[in-house]
Amino acid sequence: MNAQQMTLGRLLAVLAAGVLFGFGLALSTMVQPEVVLSFLRFTDFGLMLVMGGAVVVTLVAYKLLPRWLRQPLLGDRFHTHVAHLNRDTVVGAALFGVGWGLCGVCPGPAIAGLGTGNWSLLWALGGIALGALVQGLRAR
Amino acid sequence: METTLNLFPLGWQHYLLGGVFIGAGVALLFVFTGLVGGMSSVFSSTWSYVVQRPYFQQARYIDSRLWRLVYAAGLVLGALLWWLALGDGTPGSTSVPVWQLVAGGFLVGYGARLGNGCTSGHGICGLGSLQWPSLVAVLTFMATAFITANLVARWLP
Numbered sequence: 001m002n003a004q005q006m007t008l009g010r011l012l013a014v015l016a017a018g019v020l021f022g023f024g025l026a027l028s029t030m031v032q033p034e035v036v037l038s039f040l041r042f043t044d045f046g047l048m049l050v051m052g053g054a055v056v057v058t059l060v061a062y063k064l065l066p067r068w069l070r071q072p073l074l075g076d077r078f079h080t081h082v083a084h085l086n087r088d089t090v091v092g093a094a095l096f097g098v099g100w101g102l103c104g105v106c107p108g109p110a111i112a113g114l115g116t117g118n119w120s121l122l123w124a125l126g127g128i129a130l131g132a133l134v135q136g137l138r139a140r
Numbered sequence: 141m142e143t144t145l146n147l148f149p150l151g152w153q154h155y156l157l158g159g160v161f162i163g164a165g166v167a168l169l170f171v172f173t174g175l176v177g178g179m180s181s182v183f184s185s186t187w188s189y190v191v192q193r194p195y196f197q198q199a200r201y202i203d204s205r206l207w208r209l210v211y212a213a214g215l216v217l218g219a220l221l222w223w224l225a226l227g228d229g230t231p232g233s234t235s236v237p238v239w240q241l242v243a244g245g246f247l248v249g250y251g252a253r254l255g256n257g258c259t260s261g262h263g264i265c266g267l268g269s270l271q272w273p274s275l276v277a278v279l280t281f282m283a284t285a286f287i288t289a290n291l292v293a294r295w296l297p
């Protein structure tokens with residue numbers, strides 16, 4: 001599949017995007033479970049600013065880039081990820097929230113946090129990987 | 141009278157700036173490759189390397205597994221750069237007990253994959269593309285996370 005082919009240039013762009021994302025997660029202290037939990041316990045509303053800032057930048061990029069460019073600089077087309085509203089989405093989100101509230105770690109920070117030397121996050125990372133495995137094994 | 145509600149006891153600038161960096165990462169991925177990058181998919185797509193079950197062998201995982209791993213490597217590298225440049229020299233740590241990390245992580249992984257997205261997939265990419273199913277997902281996981289975190293704070297030391 002030509003469209004999916006990953007050239008070195010595209011992979012470097014993906015890596016750079018991940019670097020910005022990970023830097024932002026560390027700068028915003030979202031890699032610290034305690035900070036996430038303090039948001040969920042209403043003592044520090046910082047997470048709203050993190051999410052708000054990220055959503056606004058993403059919104060502008062998703063809206064404007066496809067108007068300015070016919071195609072991505074190193075790709076064939078602008079993708080869209082369509083979300084569907086069904087039972088799985090709601091049940092999955094509800095379970096995700098219970099887990100998130102229990103440990104204060106979600107997928108991005110579980111990965112990025114390793115870059116700050118927080119090896120305890122490997123426990124969460126292992127849990128997430130196992131959860132994803134079981135979900136896939138149970139899926140039809 | 142100390143009635144002022146302090147929403148941001150640790151300051152607010154680093155939160156907003158961090159969020160802008162996260163958005164810039166998502167935007168950079170989009171402008172160069174056209175890809176939409178949430179974070180939870182990497183946990184399913186990477187299993188496709190070793191698990192032969194049809195679910196994991198779907199094209200959407202096989203075709204994306206390489207770039208998703210590179211994206212994840214970038215995440216670690218970006219946080220490492222922050223730690224080297226702006227960190228206080230001590231490694232990160234957490235006082236959240238191991239069982240909570242493992243059990244919570246399991247539900248996070250299972251739920252995010254069942255619901256097709258997490259805080260970045262539904263929260264940032266989904267809301268960023270104005271998809272109302274993602275808004276429902278975000279409101280749902282925020283609600284159950286608030287409840288769980290507060291119950292845990294009350295019942296567990």
